[in-house]
Amino acid sequence: MHRFANPTRFMRISAVLLPWCAIAAAVFVAIGLYGALFVAPPDYQQGEAVKIMYVHVPSAWLASLVYAVVALASAVALIWRHPLAHIAAESAAPVGAGFTFVCLVSGSLWGEPMWGTWWVWDARLTSVLVLFFLYLGFIALANAFDDRTRGSRAAAILAIVGVINLPIIKFSVDWWNTLHQKSSVFRMGGPTIATSMLWPLLVMATGFLFFFATLLMLRMRAALLRAKVRALRFGM
């Protein structure tokens, strides 16, 4: 892994990978959308509104996955002091906040016709909302210092504190109130969701994953170039 921590090598490899990731994202999302909108059957209770799921669920998965990426990159940055890991964490966080926001908004749009309300103080919704604020805190802390490295390190510590706290918050919120349906894909004894609905969902999730990889590389490249410009301009 240390071999890839070299910014120059990263720039070279990412330049090759970036277009392929972008194409993969577009193809998977296109197939997933076709499957979701034309192949998958409407739900017998929820009708066509169930198709919000194909955006809602992948963004919910990505929201938690990206937080794990941020925390992992932060840990790597603090332990081995790779500057690239700081850049990865800070580039991933706004994308993760975006996925969390999409998850909240699509959930709200889905909840209105299904539950008859835009928002309920249900356990899963509330944990995602808290996750959104954890992202905001990370981004705000990373940008709160005149000295950028200071901000990066503080935010990295916060990400690790957050990842330890997330299960505790999740548990306590579950304890506090539970309307959201239980997870129907990842469970003991296999998924309870029909195959015709499952495959577009998984294809969409893969597309989202490639989309995240594309954005992450794009943002990291931009951050590296920005640092280079700053170094050239101020001779630091």
Add this chain to the structure above:
Amino acid sequence: MSSFSALVTRDLRLAFRQGGDVANVVAFFALAVILFPFGVGPDPDLLARISAGVLWVTALLAALLSLERLFDADYHDGSLEALSLMPVPLEVQVLAKCAAHWLTTGLPLTIVAPVLALVLHFDAAGYPALIAALLLGTPVLSLIGAIGAALTLGARRAGVLLSLLVLPLYIPVLIFGVAASEAAALGLESRPHLLLLAALFAASLALAPWAAAAALRQALE
């Protein structure tokens, strides 16, 4: 141990010499609680119903209000740098700071809370659980708050940032604190909630000093 108590005594002495710190926290707590009857109306049943939640939320905010002074003065006058050169590990110093912070916020809040509970018509049966929950929960607020206070040292607009970082992490304490107080007031078993609060206390006692000390180290670099 003697250096630990010396550190606690130093912080307490500073807090009392400067004066007003404890009084401000308690005054804020009382005022914020008193605003609620104006906001929701003087109906005793309604007030009794929301009293545990109101007390906990305002106690949380009062504790948050005083967090900024945890390391800030020491950081700006350079004594934090001097303290970090002591043979005592920074983690122990963080614990001492948290102990002093709790003695000047958490403890006064716990003492005042029953009086304010009376004003909100909180059910008499709930008092022991409310006090026990506050005694277990407020140290967690100081410990988690220490991480936030250390992380935001020297940041721009540190106060607002601190609340953004710390408040989401306070949610478990709020949930179990209110649950314990309400369960007792409704004549239910409050023990499981108190045990969970105790678990939160134990976990934060073990983990928070490491995180806060790490944050202090990179602030001092």
